Amino acid sequence: MTTLDSSKEIQKNNSEVNEIHEDFRMFGLITFLIADGMTFAGFFAAYLTYKAVNPLPDGAIYELELPIPTLNTILLLVSSATFHKAGKALLKDKKSESQKWLFFTAFLGIIFLICQLFEYFHLPFGLTDNLFASTFYALTGFHGLHVTLGTLMILIIAWQSRIKGGRLTSQNMFPLEAVELYWHFVDGIWVILFIILYLL
Amino acid sequence: MTISIDPQKTNNESLQPKGWLRYLSFSLDHKVIGIQYLVCGFLFYLIGGTLASAIRIELASPMSDFMPRDVYNQVLTLHGTIMIFLWIVPVVNGAFGNYLIPFYVGARDMAFPRLNAVAFWLIPPSGLMLVASYFVEGAAQAGWTAYPPLSITTPQSGQIIWILSVLLLGGSSIFGGINFIATIIKLRRPGLKLMQLPMYCWAMLGTSLLVVLSTPVLAGTLILLSFDIIANTGFFNPVLGGNVVVYQHLFWFYSHPAVYIMVLPAFGLVSEILPVHARKPLFGYTTMVFSIMGIVVLGLVVWAHHMFTSGTPPWMRLFFTIATAFIAVPTGIKFFNWVATLWGGKISINSAMLFSCGFIINFVFGGITGVALAQVPFDIHVHDTYFVVAHFHYIVYGGTVFIIFSSIYHWFSKVTGKMLDEKLGILHFIITFIGFNLCFAPQHWLGLNGMPRRVAEYDPQFQFVNQISSLGALLMAISTIPFLINVFLSLRNGKDAGDNPWNALTPEWLTSSPPPVENWEGEAPLVEEPYGYGKEISERK
16 A cells, blocks of 8 residues: 655645545545445346246257357456556556556457457347346446446556656556556456356 | 644635535535535435325325325335435435544544545435436336336336436445545544544444445346346346346345444434433443444345245245344344433433434334344234334334434534524424324334235225324424424524533534634544543543
């Protein structure tokens, strides 16, 4: 967890705050991610209950292929690692290296989304075909929304880590750390989702 | 962690609108936001109360003659949603939490002031949207629970507006919860230990944990429900192979904790009010803390007691009956602690004290019927009858709303620097207490005799008791008048209160009334014993 040590900046940005205290934005973010995780937990619980009590109707098609989601899992895991690299580079004030890693991470995120869309278009069932189809699209769609937002945020901090005028420095790591934590969270959710939706 | 205050630099008041206009601005001051929550909530309380009056007028006669049946359904849906999501939850959490928590932890503001303002300003638009849904063709009429398939088969436009509005309010609630957790855990003044915090902080910590853990599940559920309505999916639609019981599980996973979200802060507030007006320390501080946390943990695993008639398997019935009965233990501990706090105290009979005692009486009654409802055979008998309505209102009106009024009488002088009139306050209490019990006590009898809830018409044999109940509702409506006159007159020319009219020891009273923007001139006081009544000043830490 970082601490805001440039107190002048606080005074300038935040005219109402007149005390200097520990930076707990990360604490707030973690609390928010717990809440966000509970939304997914609700979806997972619904899906597992359906699996346990609602039989697939006769003639309904619900089959998933493994290759694309496996590739997607690898993409996201690698992107977590590259994001970590970006953080390490920024800590050593190597801004351009950090920016390269960030762009690479965003690129992996975009590939993930493209693969996901490719899978959507080639699946033999649509959103309203049957209960499991609906749940599949709702779960992966909600996760895809998270990946989309995450990719946009990565692009924003990549822009902010530019050499001239970028506000991301080794002294101001919070934006990068926050997005990194969010990205790891989205990865973790994907791994659980992959196990529950595709493997179980 | 260091806190440095430079009075020269903190005078940024010129940036903010002054006077009452600041209550209409995007203010970051936690005190302004607290009052915004309170006033906004009270306006919605008046709307919800009007709708409740309409329901009771309709039920004064067995036939549906005051309004058509579908309008009755719309009115009860709006009444429930407004009262829960726009009055009780925002006021008992947002209003008092924002006003008091920074004082109690010795801070100048909440942990995330901007998030705080955003959380408040989500409420008025979503509230107006909810009220506006009434004027759309086909307003929501599936009750505040919005159970499918009813919510899927009734007209769609109103139901969708209802879902959007509740989603926004849930978001506001989550933002508030994150802010409270961060403020209580992280923003405490140096030297202030957790076990020295006033009880309301613990109540808000527990409540916020429940908000953060359970509200997102409701959000996810409502998103799925909106897919069912808009996109023709079948998550909860049995015709398309869906499962309505899954909706009920997910819904009650939020909505049972929601009862504790509405009631735990009231527990905290009454623990602040009773010691001051009985001049005694709060009895059993540590057991109170552990009871709150016990209620939080148990509150998350009792939801299926709302679903005993939904084809719940026997093992589930057994588990949830036992878990629900267990919740009576920490709640009971708290009640004995409050009674023990009063025992032998120098009790002053004023409006705040009377409303708090009214709370204890009403809530014990609601608690007893709650334990009764947890028993499967009894629950199956009275399920979906007026017995449940009576139980719920004893908890939420007799419990929480009484405490909201008690808190207003207690803290009005802190917020405005003026005293509320005690005679009008006691009159308000007497009318409210009689009206409330007249309205809801007979409904137990109605429910036991089989009068179903949420129906505009009923068997004529119930007419007399229903008319008594409606008379009580009339009294409750009238009781608002002395309160409003009281607030209006006291704001104009009330008696000057001074900084600490009750001689209270909690930190918010150690500053001027109304408090300055930075809460205290100079350093925040360290209050290690917020309940040190009855001790010599030299003995107090």
